Amino acid sequence: EAVGKDVTRFKPGDQVFGFTGFGVSAYAEYKCMPETASLAIRPANTTYEESAAAVDGATTALFFLRDQAHLQRGQRVLIVGASGSIGTYAVQLAKHFGAHVTGVCSTGNLDLVTSLGADRVIDYTKEDFADGNETYDVVFDTVGKSAFSHCKGSLTDTGCYVPTVGLKNVLLKRWTAMTGGKRVVSGMSIDKRDALVFIRNLIESNQLRIVIDRRYPLEQIAGDCPKAC
Secondary structure, rough: OOOOOEEEEEOOOEEEEOOOOOOOOOOOOOOOOOOOEEEEEEEEEEEEEOOOOOOHHHHHHHHHHHOOOOOOOOOEEEEEOOOOOOOHHHHHHHHOOOEEEEEEEEEHOOOHHHHOOEEEEEOOOOOOOOHOOOOOOEEEOOOOOOHHHHHHHHHHEEEEEEEEOOOOHHHHHHHHHHHHOEEEEEOOOOOOOOHHHHHHHHHHHHOOOOOOOOOOOOHHHHOOOOOOO
């Protein structure tokens, strides 16, 4: 709509997508953000709805798999919550990086996760992945439903457990970094500019599918939102 006089990264009329940070008030007709914010030109082959759905889940999955776990071609990765907002992108990105992917989800989402490229899918309502004999280079818990102690037996000798939440995991990261071997990897992605460009390029080259579960009109947004926002 408008840019400041010193802004060079964007111009009026640019169609953008991005992340407003960890504050509130993204449900608004207008949003003022600094030029250095997590914004990028949105994928040309998407709608605004699709672009919005490709921001948080995809960039979070990219941050943990590529930047934290350093996932490599040929490695084996297990994704807990493979049908969720982070998990659906984690499956696709892990395959993009050349990994063998096992997804964990409920019965109703088995076909979805398979269609996203998972090599194997485990129904957690019928089977606990930790009871099996398979080991993984990366166990990525996208929904905070597991623990390092539960997953440790499913990791290779140098494998990493990658949770997206939990203060306890921050402490475990420090401890396991000192002890060596199986470890916890955690962190926080704040600046998403490069990630957004990476995701946009994948979407525009039809290498990343955007999954939208449901759509709601703005009037049905959950929570107490002041009229001003």
